[in-house]
Amino acid sequence: MIRALVLPYYRLLRSLPKTDPSLRQWRTRCRHCGLFFLTYFRNAWRTDLYCPFGCREAHRKAASIKRSTAYYQSREGKIKKQALNRQRSLVSPSPTPPPLPREPIPWPRDTVEYVRAVISQIEGRPFTLPEILTLLARIVRQHRIARRRRRDQIVAWLNEFPP
Ligand SMILES: [Zn+2]
CATH class of the missing domain: 1.20.5 (Single alpha-helices involved in coiled-coils or other helix-helix interfaces)
Incomplete structure (x- = not known):
């Protein structure tokens, strides 16, 4: 299934520089899965980018977990956590409204945003x-x-x- 999707995608990606030579500078490779994708040309030389087909989100989640674990293990973080726990036991749940949920879409948002950026670029107008x-x-x-x-x-x- 993935193979069936990746092949036409690569064929299309390869044909892009022919239609617009400037797009060649936009091509880069995912450092995790190795798939090619287009990125902002200022980023194309970088080798530490993750693709928008799942790797970027997975990396973001892993980095966020690592960050918060590191923080709560630091002295400052431990004090803050104790304060938070104390506050939680004293005060009833706060009435702050939860953040507005973004409308659910049937595909990963990173991937949809990527498709949007690429199509806007190819068509020469924002979608x-x-x-x-x-x-x-x-x-x-x-x-x-x-x-x-x-x-x-x-x-x-x-x-x-x-x-
Ligand atoms: Zn990837």
């Missing part, structure tokens, strides 16, 4: 998030239909020529 979501939904639907057609053809062929 909105709803536009990209509509576009992605249409592509996924077409992909599913094509897959179903292929499966139906194989089943029909097997019915005609049983093994």
Whole structure:
């Protein structure tokens, strides 16, 4: 499944410099999984970037856990944690409203934002998030239909020529 998606993606990525030579400078590689992706040209020389297909988010989470663990193990962090725990036991839950939830979308946000940036660059105009979501939904639907057609053809062929 991944392979089926990665190959057309690479073909498209390779064809991009032909349509717009400046895009060649935007290509970089994920330091974790090695996939190529486009980034802001000022960042393209960097070798410490993570791709927007999951590695970036995983790295961000791991770094955040590491940071907070390190902080709470420091002297300053331990004092702060004690104070927080004391406060929690004295005061009833605070009435501060939770942060506004971002509208859920069916794909990882990093990936959608990446697609949005690349398509905006290729098309030469900024695309909105709803536009990209509509576009992605249409592509996924077409992909599913094509897959179903292929499966139906194989089943029909097997019915005609049983093994
Ligand atoms: Zn990656």
